[in-house]
Amino acid sequence: MPDQHLAKQLHDLQQAYDRNDFQTTGKQLTALKISLAKAGLLFPSQDGDKEDLAVARSILEIGAFYSLANKDVKAFERYEAMLTVYYRDLSPILPPSPLRRPILGLALLSHLSTSRISQFHTMLEELSTSSNEEDKDILNDVYIRWPVELERSLMEGSYTKAWRAKSRAPRKEYEVLAEGLMSTIRNDIASCHEKAYQSLPLAEASRLLFFTNESEAAQFGQQRGWSFSPTTKIFTFPKTLTDGATGSSTTAADGTETASDQLEKRGLVRKALEYATELEAIV
Numbered sequence: 086m087p088d089q090h091l092a093k094q095l096h097d098l099q100q101a102y103d104r105n106d107f108q109t110t111g112k113q114l115t116a117l118k119i120s121l122a123k124a125g126l127l128f129p130s131q132d133g134d135k136e137d138l139a140v141a142r143s144i145l146e147i148g149a150f151y152s153l154a155n156k157d158v159k160a161f162e163r164y165e166a167m168l169t170v171y172y173r174d175l176s177p178i179l180p181p182s183p184l185r186r187p188i189l190g191l192a193l194l195s196h197l198s199t200s201r202i203s204q205f206h207t208m209l210e211e212l213s214t215s216s217n218e219e220d221k222d223i224l225n226d227v228y229i230r231w232p233v234e235l236e237r238s239l240m241e242g243s244y245t246k247a248w249r250a251k252s253r254a255p256r257k258e259y260e261v262l263a264e265g266l267m268s269t270i271r272n273d274i275a276s277c278h279e280k281a282y283q284s285l286p287l288a289e290a291s292r293l294l295f296f297t298n299e300s301e302a303a304q305f306g307q308q309r310g311w312s313f314s315p316t317t318k319i320f321t322f323p324k325t326l327t328d329g330a331t332g333s334s335t336t337a338a339d340g341t342e343t344a345s346d347q348l349e350k351r352g353l354v355r356k357a358l359e360y361a362t363e364l365e366a367i368v
Contacts, residue, residue: 129170146188187256190259
């Protein structure tokens with residue numbers, strides 16, 4: 086028979102989450118995970134009561150969204166891993182969950198925001214080749230399409246397009262993961278500027294790095310070791326590279342290729358090879 090007490094706890098949990106009472110939500114989730122573990126519902130089998138399985142799935146889904154509302158990405162990934170069993174192994178006996186696709190899209194975005202590109206494409210391939218009727222036309226779903234289009238913009242080097250996509254996130258939870266991705270984008274752009282220029286005005290750096298105010302850009306530059314003149318409001322980029330073998334620094338004093346140039350080329354080649362290896366694994 087279904088556990089009526091568990092269903093009541095789900096109702097209370099949903100109410101707490103809907104009114105943004107995250108302190109209560111967190112406490113209830115902690116207690117509920119213990120209850121689910123004792124009932125064998127954290128890692129369930131098809132032998133369990135269907136109503137209890139559906140209730141447990143809903144509890145874990147709330148936990149996944151709560152984790153992102155609390156900006157705890159690691160916790161979200163743990164909940165998503167537990168939900169995989171429900172979505173994949175128990176789909177034949179449970180009714181479809183309306184929250185499955187939003188959570189799958191968030192899982193894709195989680196891979197993308199932490200540069201786990203091979204995992205991103207592996208998951209996307211599994212969804213596109215799924216025989217599950219529930220996955221019909223899933224690639225056209227807004228929750229799946231958004232991280233896919235975001236990844237495509239990044240591969241094209243269209244950072245501005247990727248940055249603007251953040252304002253069109255299909256759910257507020259996507260914005261939390263997008264923040265980590267945008268931080269990666271910002272650092273990639275900064276690395277390009279360091280190689281291309283000797284200096285850059287603060288106002289221009291703020292615009293290129295998508296900062297809303299110059300104080301944020303100044304703080305960012307300080308964290309990266311950029312020199313800043315309060316008088317001229319200009320960043321000066323460091324042009325030295327520490328030699329790992331000797332601890333000395335090499336600079337480009339003339340037009341000849343320095344150790345810095347050679348290391349930069351090696352890094353580009355290494356990245357190209359890593360990307361080719363990931364593509365080969367996907368194919």
